[in-house]
Amino acid sequence: MQENILKSFFKSKMYFIVRNRKWILMYGFLFLVLCVFAIYISDKLILKSSKYVYTSVGNIPYNKVGLVLGTSKFLKNNHVNLYYKYRVNATVNLYKSKKIDYVLISGDNSTKDYNEPADFKSDLIKLGIPEEKIVLDYAGFRTFDSVIRSREVFSQNSITIISQKFHNERAVFIARKNNINAIGYNAKDVSRHYGFKTMFREKFARVKTILDIYLLKTRPRFLGKKIKIGL
Numbered sequence: 001m002q003e004n005i006l007k008s009f010f011k012s013k014m015y016f017i018v019r020n021r022k023w024i025l026m027y028g029f030l031f032l033v034l035c036v037f038a039i040y041i042s043d044k045l046i047l048k049s050s051k052y053v054y055t056s057v058g059n060i061p062y063n064k065v066g067l068v069l070g071t072s073k074f075l076k077n078n079h080v081n082l083y084y085k086y087r088v089n090a091t092v093n094l095y096k097s098k099k100i101d102y103v104l105i106s107g108d109n110s111t112k113d114y115n116e117p118a119d120f121k122s123d124l125i126k127l128g129i130p131e132e133k134i135v136l137d138y139a140g141f142r143t144f145d146s147v148i149r150s151r152e153v154f155s156q157n158s159i160t161i162i163s164q165k166f167h168n169e170r171a172v173f174i175a176r177k178n179n180i181n182a183i184g185y186n187a188k189d190v191s192r193h194y195g196f197k198t199m200f201r202e203k204f205a206r207v208k209t210i211l212d213i214y215l216l217k218t219r220p221r222f223l224g225k226k227i228k229i230g231l
Helices: 002-019 019-054 083-096 114-127 143-150 165-177 196-216
Strands: 063-067 102-106 134-137 158-164 181-187
Touching: 002 063, 002 083, 019 181, 019 196, 063 083, 063 143, 063 181, 083 158, 083 181, 102 114, 102 143, 134 143, 143 158, 143 165, 143 196, 158 165, 165 181, 165 196
Parallel strands: 063 102, 063 158, 102 134, 158 181
Antiparallel strands: none
């Protein structure tokens, strides 16, 4: 009885698809075109911020605070995440070159066993950055939140964002569209093979950023009381 019902169900679905295949193909094609167009436009808009990102520590202007964008320390195979490792190294380089005085680490701490800011802090201290020069933001659940909270919670109107180039472009774009005078310092990037999934997700993250800013008028998930950095 159940088998007959299933056969009847799938038969009706196949009949619907065959009968309406022209419309299904047309709408599918239009959806694909829309996705490609959205990715193209978002890339074009966000790439305008590339003039505010720097690879050379010698050329980058000074800012009181460097904002490190969080990521997980370990991959699922328990290997150290290269995005994480290179952001740590870039932060130390920026600090020791006296291009920043304080480090604001913004990342995800949504569960007791997952704490991106604490991982960064521990490794930065080991590499010579004093603990009193490090401030943690546990509510940086995504790039948009981290950037906006740097001003709304930590009172920074001018800041240096530390991440990989593709990420900095998006973060600086968000900042400048929200009247934050941000620049980016590019951590070392990873190989194409290593970063394929991340770069694929980045395309859609850029589309979401454009929607957040121009259409949805998104705000961070949490704000909270002001936290002072330095004197």
